[in-house]
Amino acid sequence: MTFKGTVAVEEAVISPDTAWLLEESQQILTPGNSGKQAIEAHKARLLDIHGSRLDTMNAEGVEYMLLSLTSPGCQGIPDQKLAEKTATEFNDWLAGEVSKNPSRFGGLAAISMHDPSQAASELERAVKKLGFYGGIVNDYQLTGPDGLEKVYYDTAFYDPFWKMVQDLDVPVYFHPRYPSAKELQTESSVYGSRMHLLGAGVQFHLDLSFHVYAMCSSGVFDRFPGLKIVVGHLGENIPFNLWRACHWYNKPSKKVARPSQHDYKYYFQHNVFITTSGNFSTPGLKFCVEEIGADRCLFSIDTPYDQIQEAQEWWRSVDIEAETKEMIARRNAIKVFKLPLQA
Numbered sequence: 001m002t003f004k005g006t007v008a009v010e011e012a013v014i015s016p017d018t019a020w021l022l023e024e025s026q027q028i029l030t031p032g033n034s035g036k037q038a039i040e041a042h043k044a045r046l047l048d049i050h051g052s053r054l055d056t057m058n059a060e061g062v063e064y065m066l067l068s069l070t071s072p073g074c075q076g077i078p079d080q081k082l083a084e085k086t087a088t089e090f091n092d093w094l095a096g097e098v099s100k101n102p103s104r105f106g107g108l109a110a111i112s113m114h115d116p117s118q119a120a121s122e123l124e125r126a127v128k129k130l131g132f133y134g135g136i137v138n139d140y141q142l143t144g145p146d147g148l149e150k151v152y153y154d155t156a157f158y159d160p161f162w163k164m165v166q167d168l169d170v171p172v173y174f175h176p177r178y179p180s181a182k183e184l185q186t187e188s189s190v191y192g193s194r195m196h197l198l199g200a201g202v203q204f205h206l207d208l209s210f211h212v213y214a215m216c217s218s219g220v221f222d223r224f225p226g227l228k229i230v231v232g233h234l235g236e237n238i239p240f241n242l243w244r245a246c247h248w249y250n251k252p253s254k255k256v257a258r259p260s261q262h263d264y265k266y267y268f269q270h271n272v273f274i275t276t277s278g279n280f281s282t283p284g285l286k287f288c289v290e291e292i293g294a295d296r297c298l299f300s301i302d303t304p305y306d307q308i309q310e311a312q313e314w315w316r317s318v319d320i321e322a323e324t325k326e327m328i329a330r331r332n333a334i335k336v337f338k339l340p341l342q343a
Helices: 016-029 033-047 052-060 080-099 116-128 156-168 181-185 203-217 232-236 238-249 264-268 282-292 308-317 322-337
Strands: 006-013 062-069 105-107 135-137 141-143 149-151 172-174 229-231 272-275
Touching: 006 033, 006 308, 006 322, 016 033, 016 080, 052 062, 052 308, 062 080, 062 322, 080 105, 080 116, 116 156, 172 203, 203 229, 203 232, 203 238, 203 264, 229 232, 232 238, 232 272, 232 282, 238 264, 238 282, 264 272, 264 282, 272 282, 282 322
Parallel strands: 006 062, 062 105, 135 172, 172 229, 229 272
Antiparallel strands: 141 149
16 A cells, blocks of 8 residues: 555554563553553553554554554663563564565664663664664663663763664654652652652653753764654653753853753754654644754654544644645655655
């Protein structure tokens, strides 16, 4: 089937061998027996690729999906060997699934971020041998003997990985994640007594926006100016704060050192792309187009956490100029990810 529908780039799946990753976060949200039932239902939605997912894509006009391992992915695995093994095996499985219908599906590589050199090698393998179009990381990497150490990717330690990303000329998608059960039980957790704040409504954008701000201000993009990252949910709300963030970052009276050569908005206009995944706000999208440019904005759904039908109904209602809408719906994704679709 060939048609010019939308291209969605943040669409989650899970393999039979990685379904165990669902248990922790689902039990946090829905404890007890009802949580077990919720896990099975959610697992079925994530495992479905070629059935109801594809049927709904056809019915609603989604031309193509980039599939990736659902959060927390390998970032929720503190054990390095297990995280690396999980990434490799999942990527092999996903490549097999994509090969069943490559005109409709592509893959983003799961990556363990314990060792930047190993992460670089796995991404290179996934891109060059498996035919993937980039990678995905789910915020910080949990590590350490107690599984509570958080590692962020804005330091020089990760330069070998970012050099590979730049050399491959593929994007890395920055995706949010739930804290682990262990993290929530620590005295320092701000969410322990505020469980209602967990998840996509509040905690996701609060936590991941910190990581993205850190990436933009650390000098990573100065060392690797060709580096591309993609941030969902209308950029985790960062575009709406760019004026104030840059206003203070650029103040001559600011006392702390500024590690990066440019301010946040510069990197959002040169290195960062955002998507509409799970944030179907027409005024919000229009603001982002004005603030960072239409060429930085990509359509996405966030399947199965948000529904294909709801996303497509919203997209059909978006009242922006036709050329701009076509760019966001598909052409930007084809260019950024170098997808095998006709632009």
